[in-house]
Amino acid sequence: MNEKKLKIFVTRRWPAAAEEALCDHFDVTLNTNDAPLTKEELIEGFARHDIAAPTVSDNIDTDIIAAGAKGSCRLIANYGVGVNHIDLLAARTHSMLVSNTPGVLTDATADLTLTLMLMLCRRAGEGERELRAGKWSGWRPTHLVGRAMTGKRLGIIGMGRIGKAVARRAYFGFGMQICFYNRSPVGDVDDMKAEQMGSVAEVCANSDFVSLHCAASPDTFQILGAEALAALHESAYVINTARGDVVDEAALVAVLNAGTIGGAGLDVYKGEPEINPAILAASNTVLLPHLGSATVETRTAMGLKVVENARAFAAGQDLIDPVT
Numbered sequence: 654m655n656e657k658k659l660k661i662f663v664t665r666r667w668p669a670a671a672e673e674a675l676c677d678h679f680d681v682t683l684n685t686n687d688a689p690l691t692k693e694e695l696i697e698g699f700a701r702h703d704i705a706a707p708t709v710s711d712n713i714d715t716d717i718i719a720a721g722a723k724g725s726c727r728l729i730a731n732y733g734v735g736v737n738h739i740d741l742l743a744a745r746t747h748s749m750l751v752s753n754t755p756g757v758l759t760d761a762t763a764d765l766t767l768t769l770m771l772m773l774c775r776r777a778g779e780g781e782r783e784l785r786a787g788k789w790s791g792w793r794p795t796h797l798v799g800r801a802m803t804g805k806r807l808g809i810i811g812m813g814r815i816g817k818a819v820a821r822r823a824y825f826g827f828g829m830q831i832c833f834y835n836r837s838p839v840g841d842v843d844d845m846k847a848e849q850m851g852s853v854a855e856v857c858a859n860s861d862f863v864s865l866h867c868a869a870s871p872d873t874f875q876i877l878g879a880e881a882l883a884a885l886h887e888s889a890y891v892i893n894t895a896r897g898d899v900v901d902e903a904a905l906v907a908v909l910n911a912g913t914i915g916g917a918g919l920d921v922y923k924g925e926p927e928i929n930p931a932i933l934a935a936s937n938t939v940l941l942p943h944l945g946s947a948t949v950e951t952r953t954a955m956g957l958k959v960v961e962n963a964r965a966f967a968a969g970q971d972l973i974d975p976v977t
């Protein structure tokens with residue numbers, strides 16, 4: 654297929670270098686004002702293009718996919734690694750291929766996870782809020798005393814690429830002990846002496862920090878639930894940079910408010926960008942607006958991954974990052 658004749662629909666702005674690379678190869682419709690698109694606009698975009706490049710904040714449901722399939726849309730080249738916003742069953746039913754952008758987000762997301770861990774245990778969010786509010790009265794030995802991260806125990810839920818990258822940073826950088834829960838056995842972790850455990854609750858019972866790194870799917874829905882949260886000790890921290898759906902938010906709010914855990918560092922939320930007011934109201938949280946992959950290097954690399962997948966599709970080759 655002649656790439657230049659293929660029409661691609663991009664739902665949000667990308668970093669300039671990635672948009673340019675896409676435009677070098679394809680006939681591209683950009684969302685120049687970056688406003689979130691309505692369902693009607695998504696339907697129209699899918700219907701009028703050969704390839705759709707949505708992202709994690711677009712809800713790509715069966716109506717949108719059916720509209721694309723009625724036209725000439727044959728590939729959803731997702732800008733992002735998570736695909737829980739796409740109805741994959743509908744895509745399969747309509748013979749529409751799906752690709753994503755794995756690998757290039759690993760380091761950025763792992764770095765942000767460590768950011769949240771440090772902000773929590775060193776009370777950095779509280780400190781900044783106090784200072785900006787003009788309430789800092791000066792240094793004193795008991796002021797905003799947090800807890801050390803070095804040498805503590807980290808439990809990882811989902812030991813894939815990002816989970817391992819977080820574990821490496823924690824083990825080699827902060828001398829932390831690592832345990833994890835993963836559905837299948839995991840290799841490549843012996844150098845960190847990481848211990849695989851049989852359940853999420855067991856990980857919680859043996860950790861000072863618990864960090865979620867599993868993809869959102871029906872299997873992982875609220876994988877960190879009330880029972881596992883009850884196994885955490887009173888100064889343990891929960892970190893979520895995966896998806897809101899993997900944590901039972903109501904149960905998390907309950908343990909935060911009861912003070913039976915130390916706090917939570919969240920980058921993702923159920924139903925984001927709406928945030929459960931009870932999470933906003935809890936004082937022992939650090940809350941970020943889904944920044945895991947937000948570096949110019951990573952966001953550019955994500956766009957270039959979309960370009961690679963679209964080019965493979967145009968050449969009639971297998972997708973580089975197929976989602977099955």
Ligand code: DGY
Nearest residue numbers: 709733734735945946
């Ligand atoms: C993804 O790609 O799924 C991330 O959540 C975006 O940061």
